[in-house]
Amino acid sequence: MRNLQQSSGVLALIGTYLLWGFIAIYFGAVSHVPPMEVLAYRVFWAAVFYGLILLVQGRFSEVPTAMRDPRKLRLMLLAGLMIAANWLLFIFAVSNGHATEASIGYYILPLIAAVTGFAVFREKLGRWQIVALLIAASGVLVLTLGLGRAPWVSLLLAGTFVIYNVIKRTLKDVPSLVSVMAEVILLVIPAALYLVFFGETLWQAPLSPAWWQDQLLLMLAGPITAIPLILFGYGAQRVSMATTGIISYMNPTMQLLVATIYFHEALTIWHGIALALIWLALAVYTGASLRAHHAAK
Structure with a gap:
């Protein structure tokens, strides 16, 4: 029974990271819509989708209950702003030819999370984990010097998601589902107002075939946002943190393949060197984490 649960958990996580890995293709399909407008649609339809799930489960009343606590309400609002910023950065990156940098952001995310865990939660870092962080930092430095600018898209994507976590x-x-629903509820009114007053797609040739095509495409932002998170929640409860961490590297790897093969973005020598250093850092960090995990058993 336990092996069956672990197997189903692993499959759920693989599904999660495949969906996240290919999500850039979807945002490429709506790249003719301004990024801020795509974000507004994403928030709106995610709220609708999450709300339907909670209603079917008979749990929607848990949302206002959680929001009555002023401290929780402030934290959920901040969480909502962070995930919205992360979504907007990713949409902007894909729409403006920076999908490669976005994938690098998700490669360095576990390493930035480790630094944050040490600084905020006083989580211990082993010697080899510190070595891995230094190697990753050198990769970011190489990319900064090679491109003549800091990889801000990568750093901000990783940073906003770490703060969210x-x-x-x-x-x-x-x-988790109640918290996420509260987060999008707090953002859904500003999102709806933005669409009404500034939404180009909403008012452009209303009810024409092109209008319906855009609206149906943008409506997909709801399930595309919600389904991976639901799968992730299911898988994370059944699989160890170490396994979850290893499988998570599927996401940026698929994103990188999509950026180079589907979007034909250039992969410079500087990207190559930085990625090699980051991959080395991830290998060292994962190996050290696995050894620590087995030693703790």
């Missing part, structure tokens, strides 16, 4: 850790007593 830090906030979520302080909301452990709020179920």
Whole structure:
């Protein structure tokens, strides 16, 4: 029974990271829509999709209950702003030819998370984990010097998601789906107002075939946002943190393949050197984490 649960958990995580890995193709399909407008649609339809799931489960009443606590409400608002910033950065990156940098952001995310865990939660770092972080930092430095600018898209994508995770850790007593629903509810009114007053797609040739095509395409932002998170929640409960961490590298790898093969973005020598250093850092860090995990058993 336990092996069956682990297998189903692994399959759920693989599904999660495949969907996240290919999500850039979807945002490429709506790249003719301004990034801020795509974000507004994403927030709106994600709220609708999450709300339907909670209604079917008979759990929607848990959302206002969680939002009555002023401290939790502030944290969920901050979490919502962080995930919205992360979504907007990714949409901007794909729409403006920076999908490669976005994939690098998700490669360095586990390493930035480790530094944050050490700084915020006083989590211990072993010698080889520190070595891995230094190698990753050298990769970012190489990319900065080679491109003549810091890889801000990569750093901000990783940074906003890490901050989001830090906030979520302080909301452990709020179920994940309830918390996410509260986050998008807090953003859905500004999103709807933006679409009404500034939405180009909403008012451009209304009810024409092209209008319906755009609206149906943008409506998909709801399930595309929600389904991977639901799969992730299912898988993370059944699989060890170490396994989850290893499988997570599928996401940026698929994103990198999509960026270079599907979007035909150039992969410079500087990207190659930086990626080699980051991959080395991830290998060292994962190996050290696995040894620590087995030693703790």
